[in-house]
Amino acid sequence: MFEAVYGITIVLFACTSTVSILALHSDRSVLGERAQALFFISTAGFIVSGVVRYYPFSAGDFMHVLASIWGYFFLLAAFLLVLLVYLRFSRWRQYWKSIAPISLLFVTVLLVVSVPFINSTRHMQIDLVHGLLPVHVVLAIVGELFFFFSFVGGVLSVVMERQLRKKSSMIFIYRLPNLETIEKFNMWATCRSLVFLTAGLGVGVVLLWGSFNVVSLFSLKEIIIYVSWALILALYVLRSRNLLTAYRINYLTILSFIIVMSLYVYSNIAIQSGFHSFK
Amino acid sequence: MAIVGMSHKTAPVEMRECFSLHDDEVPRFLERTQSRGVSEVVYVATCNRVEIYFATADIPKGMQIILEELENISSLKHCEFDSMTYRKYSRDAVLHMLTVASSLDSMVVGENEIIGQMKKAYGRAVQKQTTGVVLNRLFHQAFKTAKRVRTETGISKNPLSIAYIATELAKKIFENLGERRALLIGAGEMGELILKYLTKYNIGGVTIANRSIHNAERIAADINRSARIVPLDDVADAAMDVDIIISSASSPSYIVTEAIAKELQKRRDHQPLFLIDIAVPRNIDPRIADFHDIFLYNIDDLKMIADDNLKNRLNEVEIAEKLIESDAEEFYRWYEGLEVVPAIQRIRETFDGIRKKELKKYRHRKLKHLSDEDFKYIEDLTAQIMTKTLHNPIMHLKQYQSEKKGHSRGAAADSVREKTKLIVELFEK
Numbered sequence: 001m002f003e004a005v006y007g008i009t010i011v012l013f014a015c016t017s018t019v020s021i022l023a024l025h026s027d028r029s030v031l032g033e034r035a036q037a038l039f040f041i042s043t044a045g046f047i048v049s050g051v052v053r054y055y056p057f058s059a060g061d062f063m064h065v066l067a068s069i070w071g072y073f074f075l076l077a078a079f080l081l082v083l084l085v086y087l088r089f090s091r092w093r094q095y096w097k098s099i100a101p102i103s104l105l106f107v108t109v110l111l112v113v114s115v116p117f118i119n120s121t122r123h124m125q126i127d128l129v130h131g132l133l134p135v136h137v138v139l140a141i142v143g144e145l146f147f148f149f150s151f152v153g154g155v156l157s158v159v160m161e162r163q164l165r166k167k168s169s170m171i172f173i174y175r176l177p178n179l180e181t182i183e184k185f186n187m188w189a190t191c192r193s194l195v196f197l198t199a200g201l202g203v204g205v206v207l208l209w210g211s212f213n214v215v216s217l218f219s220l221k222e223i224i225i226y227v228s229w230a231l232i233l234a235l236y237v238l239r240s241r242n243l244l245t246a247y248r249i250n251y252l253t254i255l256s257f258i259i260v261m262s263l264y265v266y267s268n269i270a271i272q273s274g275f276h277s278f279k
Numbered sequence: 280m281a282i283v284g285m286s287h288k289t290a291p292v293e294m295r296e297c298f299s300l301h302d303d304e305v306p307r308f309l310e311r312t313q314s315r316g317v318s319e320v321v322y323v324a325t326c327n328r329v330e331i332y333f334a335t336a337d338i339p340k341g342m343q344i345i346l347e348e349l350e351n352i353s354s355l356k357h358c359e360f361d362s363m364t365y366r367k368y369s370r371d372a373v374l375h376m377l378t379v380a381s382s383l384d385s386m387v388v389g390e391n392e393i394i395g396q397m398k399k400a401y402g403r404a405v406q407k408q409t410t411g412v413v414l415n416r417l418f419h420q421a422f423k424t425a426k427r428v429r430t431e432t433g434i435s436k437n438p439l440s441i442a443y444i445a446t447e448l449a450k451k452i453f454e455n456l457g458e459r460r461a462l463l464i465g466a467g468e469m470g471e472l473i474l475k476y477l478t479k480y481n482i483g484g485v486t487i488a489n490r491s492i493h494n495a496e497r498i499a500a501d502i503n504r505s506a507r508i509v510p511l512d513d514v515a516d517a518a519m520d521v522d523i524i525i526s527s528a529s530s531p532s533y534i535v536t537e538a539i540a541k542e543l544q545k546r547r548d549h550q551p552l553f554l555i556d557i558a559v560p561r562n563i564d565p566r567i568a569d570f571h572d573i574f575l576y577n578i579d580d581l582k583m584i585a586d587d588n589l590k591n592r593l594n595e596v597e598i599a600e601k602l603i604e605s606d607a608e609e610f611y612r613w614y615e616g617l618e619v620v621p622a623i624q625r626i627r628e629t630f631d632g633i634r635k636k637e638l639k640k641y642r643h644r645k646l647k648h649l650s651d652e653d654f655k656y657i658e659d660l661t662a663q664i665m666t667k668t669l670h671n672p673i674m675h676l677k678q679y680q681s682e683k684k685g686h687s688r689g690a691a692a693d694s695v696r697e698k699t700k701l702i703v704e705l706f707e708k
Binding site for chain 2: 160
């Protein structure tokens with residue numbers, strides 16, 4: 001039952017991202033309406049698959065979900081959907097149509113990556129039983145997802161700049177936000193990414209100090225998070241001080257996100273020993 | 280309902296202007312036409328067309344009146360302009376009007392002026408009370424369809440004029456033009472036009488650099504009175520605090536050189552800079568186009584975008600036509616229904632007359648003893664019986680009429696008219 005619902009949800013998200021990309025590319029209002037309807041349907045499918053898998057809920061289920069590889073990717077996708085809904089009502093709502101297609105594609109990728117681990121018995125050993133643990137996890141995930149949004153802004157900016165330099169039809173230019181707005185969105189997302197990730201890491205350090213009297217166990221996943229934090233900080237400094245052209249910073253953002261995300265996914269799947277890993 | 284008119288496609292401007300009425304003359308024309316027997320009439324004149332929309336019971340007679348009026352306006356004989364006019368009736372007229380309002384028949388497909396001009400023409404006719412049920416509904420339908428076409432297709436989305444394209448590009452680089460400053464180099468006509476558009480979008484500030492300070496002052500007086508005026512030799516300095524440079528000066532060498540651009544780039548802290556070079560020979564060194572954060576467009580680039588935009592607009596025509604056809608069909612179905620309305624009205628009146636007469640008779644004789652309140656119940660009851668008895672025949676009549684006439688004209692239309700007449704006669708004395 002769960003496998004069927006989850007499979008349908010993945011197909012629905014794949015359709016939603018395809019239709020929303022087509023809607024952005026062709027600017028057909030019919031496609032836009034269909035993309036929106038598909039978004040609601042696939043989100044409903046996503047919720048249903050979560051309910052089917054974990055009903056009835058009990059206290060501590062959150063950490064239980066997170067402790068499995070599948071659950072980890074599922075939660076990542078869930079938080080991304082929540083943030084997307086938030087963006088729909090935020091100051092960026094009029095650019096939602098440009099932001100959503102790449103985000104929905106990423107949700108689809110996350111769900112597809114999780115498929116081989118639906119029935120995996122590998123679990124993260126949670127040695128710490130502390131009220132701050134969920135806070136650490138949520139802050140770190142939200143920080144990474146804001147980094148994803150700065151990646152989306154980077155892609156939009158690069159596409160827009162290329163379109164402007166191409167000097168051809170304005171048909172696509174019209175559908176994207178203006179360059180300055182994209183840059184503001186990038187700065188906004190980078191700032192939030194830095195704040196959330198710093199807070200998440202800070203809480204993690206507090207937890208480790210409280211339990212093991214150390215600030216880090218230097219597991220590969222920790223190192224990757226520290227590296228991504230350093231990259232985000234560097235990108236923030238580059239942006240805020242205009243040390244490089246916007247075009248170059250956006251390329252760096254795209255590249256950084258791809259590297260960090262690849263390492264992140266790899267570390268979660270491949271590494272089976274040490275702290276933070278799924279054993 | 281019919282249309283008679285001529286457009287840029289059928290008549291040259293010398294001919295079209297003969298039929299163009301001054302604003303003051305239009306009300307008189309409308310009144311005169313209506314007083315001669317045309318129930319509803321609207322006169323539309325733009326630089327590309329002159330059209331008269333009318334609705335009346337006797338269309339051939341109405342057409343004759345309109346043509347005579349056109350002869351009066353132009354002082355031309357009918358035979359002199361007949362070949363250049365088009366006449367459209369019923370369904371074709373509806374389709375034509377919706378096509379015109381949606382600017383598919385315009386010289387520049389997708390332009391927005393036509394809808395304003397049609398609204399003005401309709402407003403004038405409404406003021407003079409020369410519109411009625413048919414033209415009111417037709418014009419409202421046309422405005423609705425035009426809006427649909429504009430919003431649901433890309434027909435009006437991409438600009439075609441060079442000046443407008445330049446302004447739109449600026450809006451795609453900068454979030455708020457109100458916080459930006461533009462520099463106009465030279466006093467070329469196109470440069471002035473771009474500056475005019477930017478001013479329309481509340482550009483934050485304007486600097487004009489020109490050889491002749493007198494000309495610069497003239498432009499400033501025309502476009503932006505608070506513009507800063509500098510001599511052409513001070514361009515390098517003036518360029519330092521602007522975000523948009525429009526260059527249209529006559530100069531044998533580059534005015535904005537690579538060195539100036541490098542200095543600009545350094546000072547601007549990687550903020551984007553938009554350069555528009557519409558001068559021939561060019562005023563801005565083309566190598567600057569390779570600089571990051573600088574967007575340089577010359578006249579050929581802008582023309583290329585205009586051509587591409589036009590191609591895209593034409594691709595949207597097919598989609599727009601489908602929308603128009605479906606809206607025209609919807610309107611026409613309503614319009615056809617109007618033909619049986621008088622018949623339905625007469626049947627109802629006949630039945631109601633009989634009902635009232637009989638009730639009156641009974642009120643004075645057999646129902647004398649009833650109070651007014653009780654008699655009111657009987658009145659309501661008979662009215663309800665009448666409405667319910669007539670409901671099915673009326674519905675069938677409407678349905679029969681739309682089935683018969685919905686997709687054909689001529690013989691079928693005559694048959695409906697005859698049968699409607701027969702039905703009415705059945706109920707008449």
